[in-house]
Amino acid sequence: MIDFTILTDHFQEYMDGFLTTIESSALALLGCLILGTIIAVFRISPIKPLRWFGTAYVEFLRNIPVLITVFLFYAGGPVLHLNLSGFASGTIGLAVYTSAFVAEAIRAGINAVPKGQMEAGRSSGLSYIQTMRYIVLPQAFKIVIPPIGNQCINLIKNSATLGAVAGLDLMYQADIINSETFDVFSTYIFVGIFYLVLTIPLSLLFSYIERRLNRAY
Amino acid sequence: MDMDFAGALSPANLKYMMHGLGVTLEVAVWSIVLSFLLANLIAVLRYARIPVLSQILFVFVEIVRNLPLLLIIFFMFFAVPDVLKINITPIQAAIAALTIFESAMISEIIRGGLNSIPKGQIEAGRSSGLTYVQTLRYIVLPQALRKMVPPLVSQFISLLKDTSLAIIISLEELLRTTQIVYSQKMSYVFPALIFAALVYFVINYSLSLVAGRLEKRFNV
Numbered sequence: 001m002i003d004f005t006i007l008t009d010h011f012q013e014y015m016d017g018f019l020t021t022i023e024s025s026a027l028a029l030l031g032c033l034i035l036g037t038i039i040a041v042f043r044i045s046p047i048k049p050l051r052w053f054g055t056a057y058v059e060f061l062r063n064i065p066v067l068i069t070v071f072l073f074y075a076g077g078p079v080l081h082l083n084l085s086g087f088a089s090g091t092i093g094l095a096v097y098t099s100a101f102v103a104e105a106i107r108a109g110i111n112a113v114p115k116g117q118m119e120a121g122r123s124s125g126l127s128y129i130q131t132m133r134y135i136v137l138p139q140a141f142k143i144v145i146p147p148i149g150n151q152c153i154n155l156i157k158n159s160a161t162l163g164a165v166a167g168l169d170l171m172y173q174a175d176i177i178n179s180e181t182f183d184v185f186s187t188y189i190f191v192g193i194f195y196l197v198l199t200i201p202l203s204l205l206f207s208y209i210e211r212r213l214n215r216a217y
Numbered sequence: 218m219d220m221d222f223a224g225a226l227s228p229a230n231l232k233y234m235m236h237g238l239g240v241t242l243e244v245a246v247w248s249i250v251l252s253f254l255l256a257n258l259i260a261v262l263r264y265a266r267i268p269v270l271s272q273i274l275f276v277f278v279e280i281v282r283n284l285p286l287l288l289i290i291f292f293m294f295f296a297v298p299d300v301l302k303i304n305i306t307p308i309q310a311a312i313a314a315l316t317i318f319e320s321a322m323i324s325e326i327i328r329g330g331l332n333s334i335p336k337g338q339i340e341a342g343r344s345s346g347l348t349y350v351q352t353l354r355y356i357v358l359p360q361a362l363r364k365m366v367p368p369l370v371s372q373f374i375s376l377l378k379d380t381s382l383a384i385i386i387s388l389e390e391l392l393r394t395t396q397i398v399y400s401q402k403m404s405y406v407f408p409a410l411i412f413a414a415l416v417y418f419v420i421n422y423s424l425s426l427v428a429g430r431l432e433k434r435f436n437v
Contacts, residue, residue, distance in 0.1 A: 001300070063374065063421035064414045065381035067392055075399060075406045079219055153283070160285035164385055171287065185296040192284055192292070199283035 003186040010177045017173030018194050024091045024169060025156045025198075031095030032155065033148075036102025043107045054103065061100035066158050069093040074165045090162035090169075094155060101151045109144035110136060142213045149206030153199050160195075170194055225408035230398045234409075237394030238416060244308060244390060245377045248315035252376070253369075255316060256323035261353065263324070264331045274324075281321035287382045290314040294386040311383035311390075319376050326368045330361035363435040370428035374421045381417075391416065 007014065042054030061069065070093030077084040084092070113136050121131030163171025174191045178184050259278065263271045281289070294310035297303075305313075334357050342352030381392035391413055399409040 059422065060414075060418055063378075063418045063425070065378040065392060065417060067381050067384065068410060068414050068417070071392075071396070072407075072410055075396075076410065079403050079406050157283075157285040160287040161382070163287065171285075171291075185300050188288065188292050188296050192288060195285055195288065196280065196283055200279065203279075203283060 001185070002189055003181075003183055006177065006181050006183060006186045007190050010181070013173045013177050014170070014190060014194060017168070017170035017191075020087065020167070020173075021156070021159050021162070021169045021194075022198070024087060024094070024162055024167065025159045028091050028094035028098065028155055028159065029152060031092070032098035032102050032151075035095060035099035037106060039099060039103035040106035040110070043103065044110055058100045058103050061097055062104070066094065066097045067161055067164065069097040070161050070165055086162065086166035086172075087168055090159070090165050090167040094158055094161070097158070098151055098155050101154070102148060105144055105147035105151065106140075108147075109140040112143045113139045145213060146206065146210045149202075149209065153202055153206070156198055156202070157195070219404040220407050221402065221404035222408040224402065225398060225405035226412060230405075230409070234391065234394045234398060234413065234416075237389055237391040240308065240388065241377070241380050241390040241392075244311050244315065244380045244383065244388070245373075247312045248319060248376055248380070249373055251312070251316040252319035252323055255320035256327055259320060259324035260327035260331060263328055265349075278321045278324055281318055282325070284318075286314070286318045286379055287385060289318050290382055291385055293317075307383065307386045307388040310386055311380065311388050314383075315376060315379065318379075319372065322375075323369065323372055326365055326372060327361070329368075330365035331357060333364055334360050366435060367428050367432045370424060370431070374424050377421060377424075378417065 039054050039057055042050040043058065045051060045054075070090050073084055073089035073093045074086065077089060117135050117139065118131055121135040122128070126134065159169060160171045161167075162169040163175065166172060170191050174187055178187045181187055259274050263274050263278075265271070290311060293314040294305065294307060297310075298305045338356050338360070339349075339352050342356040343349070347355065380390055383390055384393045384396065387393065395409050395413040399405040
């Protein structure tokens, strides 16, 4: 039922797609961590307009489909006289979308550290930044890692949306392979295996890290 | 920036997009009901640790959870009918794919809820003379359900957003109809996409407010 010659004959295309999926996910992950941290800082800042902006950003993005952010860049680029490739618009869209979830995870982590910790740090003569750096953030980090790990896996899975905007990823390459082999079942079984090769070890790694962090308490 | 709100949201276009919203909601409601039923079955069978079956279900859940939903939808529409020699419409394929994917996700939420109930509760129920099924039904599930409501609602919100992935099998749901509308003119792109985003936002945000209220009421 599964034709293995498809994998061997089209290995190059599969690998191209697989590497593009990894590249896009890695770039989007980096982008969403940076953007998400900035938004989380906005959400806990003492300046009201920044807090409002952070809340609006997170609530809006969390409640819309990922494809809308991708299409905003892909279809919206030419309107703004920016020509973004499918890969670029897909990766930017993914980064922006995931940053809302990352921001929420970081904010929840920082809020989970009891207020007394900040007060204790401040009364011991540490500055606000020092207290954050040495007292609050190390404790928040443990709480933040598991949800960020989840988001990382979601991001890899969501990167399949690149296939909807000609992003050269696994889904896109599979479309090309399928148009040559006409064996849609086998072609996409291998696509699934390539995704699992990425996501299952990462899931195991994150649950291992989660268990390790819990033990440290 | 070139934006023509009046043109993009003309009565004809709006009507078409609202038709898309109807399809989105239809797919979402069917998938929520079916995946919730299937997820309960998977979770209870795994919770009861029935040999072989619970291992098979573990593998099923882990594989499905770790695949992109987009791939499952595509596979359900193109590959499955090809192999089984059956005909399937885009809406059936979307509901089937969402049901499979979400039942794996939801079964983990239910299993987590069940596992959070101390074993002593089951032992107490069993010693009071209740059968295993009765203990699950009257002792474990009512307590577990309270803890499951908030994550369940957020999973349903994810499901509603994920119906838009059926765009790759050209199902005429909200995002697909939006895409058809904005393909008419460059100046329609932002108005149509912003409108669709707001529709998704209003529905999902209301759902999350309901979830927040339930969370307070159940005191979890």
